Amino acid sequence: xxxxxxxxxxxxxxxxxxxxxxxxxxxxxxxxxxxxxxxxxxxxxxxxxxxxxxxxxxxxxxxxxxxxxxxxxxxxxxxxxxxxxxxxxxxxxxxxxxxxxxxxxxxxxxxxxxxxxxxxxxxxxxxxxxxxxxxxxxxxxxxxxxxxxxxxxxxxxxxxxxxxxxxxxxxxxxxxxxxxxxxxxxxxxxxxxxxxxxxxxxxxxxxxxxxxxxxxxxxxxxxxxxxxxxxxxxxxxxxxxxxxxxxxxxxxxxxxxxxxxxxxxxxxxxxxxxxxxxxxxxxxxxxxxxxxxxxxxxxxxxxxxxxxxxxxxxxxxxxxxxxxxxxxxxxxxxxxxxxxxxxxxxxxxxxxxxxxxxxxxxxxxxxxxxxxxxxxxxxxxxxxxxxxxxxxxxxxxxxxxxxxxxxxxxxxxxxxxxxxxxxxxxx
Amino acid sequence: xxxxxxxxxxxxxxxxxxxxxxxxxxxxxxxxxxxxxxxxxxxxxxxxxxxxxxxxxxxxxxxxxxxxxxxxxxxxxxxxxxxxxxxxxxxxxxxxxxxxxxxxxxxxxxxxxxxxxxxxxxxxxxxxxxxxxxxxxxxxxxxxxxxxxxxxxxxxxxxx
Numbered sequence: 001x002x003x004x005x006x007x008x009x010x011x012x013x014x015x016x017x018x019x020x021x022x023x024x025x026x027x028x029x030x031x032x033x034x035x036x037x038x039x040x041x042x043x044x045x046x047x048x049x050x051x052x053x054x055x056x057x058x059x060x061x062x063x064x065x066x067x068x069x070x071x072x073x074x075x076x077x078x079x080x081x082x083x084x085x086x087x088x089x090x091x092x093x094x095x096x097x098x099x100x101x102x103x104x105x106x107x108x109x110x111x112x113x114x115x116x117x118x119x120x121x122x123x124x125x126x127x128x129x130x131x132x133x134x135x136x137x138x139x140x141x142x143x144x145x146x147x148x149x150x151x152x153x154x155x156x157x158x159x160x161x162x163x164x165x166x167x168x169x170x171x172x173x174x175x176x177x178x179x180x181x182x183x184x185x186x187x188x189x190x191x192x193x194x195x196x197x198x199x200x201x202x203x204x205x206x207x208x209x210x211x212x213x214x215x216x217x218x219x220x221x222x223x224x225x226x227x228x229x230x231x232x233x234x235x236x237x238x239x240x241x242x243x244x245x246x247x248x249x250x251x252x253x254x255x256x257x258x259x260x261x262x263x264x265x266x267x268x269x270x271x272x273x274x275x276x277x278x279x280x281x282x283x284x285x286x287x288x289x290x291x292x293x294x295x296x297x298x299x300x301x302x303x304x305x306x307x308x309x310x311x312x313x314x315x316x317x318x319x320x321x322x323x324x325x326x327x328x329x330x331x332x333x334x335x336x337x338x339x340x341x342x343x344x345x346x347x348x349x350x351x352x353x354x355x356x357x358x359x360x361x362x363x364x365x366x367x368x369x370x371x372x373x374x375x376x377x378x379x380x381x382x383x384x385x386x387x388x389x390x391x392x393x394x395x396x397x398x399x400x401x402x403x404x405x406x407x408x409x410x411x412x413x414x415x416x417x418x419x420x421x422x423x424x425x426x427x
Numbered sequence: 428x429x430x431x432x433x434x435x436x437x438x439x440x441x442x443x444x445x446x447x448x449x450x451x452x453x454x455x456x457x458x459x460x461x462x463x464x465x466x467x468x469x470x471x472x473x474x475x476x477x478x479x480x481x482x483x484x485x486x487x488x489x490x491x492x493x494x495x496x497x498x499x500x501x502x503x504x505x506x507x508x509x510x511x512x513x514x515x516x517x518x519x520x521x522x523x524x525x526x527x528x529x530x531x532x533x534x535x536x537x538x539x540x541x542x543x544x545x546x547x548x549x550x551x552x553x554x555x556x557x558x559x560x561x562x563x564x565x566x567x568x569x570x571x572x573x574x575x576x577x578x579x580x581x582x583x584x585x586x587x
Contacts, residue, residue, distance in 0.1 A: 037559040056440050059468030103472060120532060123539035130540065137472055152467055
């Protein structure tokens with residue numbers, strides 16, 4: 001039996017659930033993975049091109065692809081970008097977190113909690129909340145527009161830094177926008193904290209970047225809540241990838257460990273002590289502890305991360321002194337470069353092998369959603385099993401909501417999200 | 428002077444999904460300064476931002492409704508009028524973007540929030556190949572210049 005397309009997930013994908021004799025027999029998230037196409041497309045291209053090309057993988061998180069690719073290529077060329085250029089990278093990344101998370105919180109996920117089919121239906125009854133969210137999202141847009149040259153598929157990012165950097169004066173109006181956005185973000189945390197959350201917790205290993213002084217976004221060590229602690233460059237060596245029949249994407253597992261989770265829940269649980277002051281207060285008031293293991297509460301964690309990003313962006317703007325030059329000079333050389341950054345949906349790893357003329361011999365991209373895919377399937381399995389008493393329509397809606405907890409970026413990782421529930425009659 | 432915006436929606440790396448981008452690229456030269464031209468990925472709230480404050484918005488996107496490839500659906504909406512069946516832009520059949528929601532959702536959301544431009548013209552171009560890769564299929568490529576001519580007329584009719 002086929003049910004409605006699962007909307008309100010970025011892009012497209014398919015979910016298949018098989019139930020027989022009152023038990024879940026199979027859960028499959030069917031994924032088609034564009035990064036594979038882009039990996040092939042990048043071979044033979046110049047080392048300068050990945051930030052612009054990989055930004056096209058995802059309309060919602062182009063900055064993440066630009067940052068991971070630029071840093072991986074800089075790693076191959078033996079260059080580290082720091083100082084004001086690193087701060088500008090963190091600033092544009094804040095813009096992407098604000099935009100992407102707000103879109104998911106308000107337009108895709110909130111309707112689940114409030115009982116609406118879509119944000120369109122919700123807008124009539126919750127207009128102030130929708131308007132507030134649109135303002136907040138626009139503030140994220142404005143950051144990307146100013147630092148990235150335009151809001152969609154920013155063009156100002158390059159290996160080594162930027163083509164042009166903003167002046168202090170140009171950033172000033174953005175600070176005003178962000179002060180208002182911060183207030184909107186506080187209200188958004190309060191709004192979503194009042195939703196009702198199903199009683200459900202998982203025990204997955206949480207993996208995220210960590211940084212001694214920051215709520216890690218742009219660089220750091222890859223750590224887990226169960227003792228994994230590796231250089232960000234070594235992620236691939238610690239992952240075991242498995243082809244599964246129902247998906248062209250690879251299922252990622254940590255070597256000699258189980259499935260794991262990247263993204264807001266993992267980030268928050270590993271880094272909550274490094275949240276900015278107002279975000280930390282808001283998290284406490286919203287009932288979040290030092291870690292969060294209920295995926296339905298991920299909507300609250302995202303809202304807290306938006307607030308954190310607003311504060312962080314304001315701090316960066318206030319302390320900003322323009323760099324001497326918009327980019328570090330980079331000379332290509334033969335070698336391999338690897339880097340991770342925290343895309344809104346979690347750890348995004350890029351690896352490039354360059355020839356001595358700087359042309360790309362091999363490219364490898366591991367997006368967050370393919371790392372989370374086995375975990376989403378695992379959660380859905382247990383969630384459906386615990387809710388088999390619901391009628392099919394209610395079960396379907398709850399399952400969709402359970403998938404949306406992870407904000408799977410389907411344009412990065414999957415092709416067409418239909419939810420199919422098949423009841424196997426064995427009599 | 429009226430504020431006219433021409434917006435191409437799509438993903439150039441998904442073959443026919445890039446038709447909206449291709450159309451506005453060609454249209455840009457012919458329109459000149461008489462309208463602003465931009466490209467978007469179709470995410471609905473970005474569309475709302477893109478036409479905010481516009482008198483007229485012209486949107487071009489790929490669609491999949493089962494009609495023959497290259498069929499062009501043109502739908503004009505009066506932003507001040509209440510929704511009626513005759514101007515219903517289908518949220519499904521949806522724009523064939525690699526992102527599920529598209530202009531149909533954006534129009535519905537804008538209407539709910541009172542954010543439609545005074546007049547909105549949507550060109551939906553029936554695509555056939557949405558696999559990964561660049562370049563349009565022949566039937567879609569063949570209608571690009573026809574749509575451009577029609578958009579130039581839309582812009583001129585506002586100006587005159």
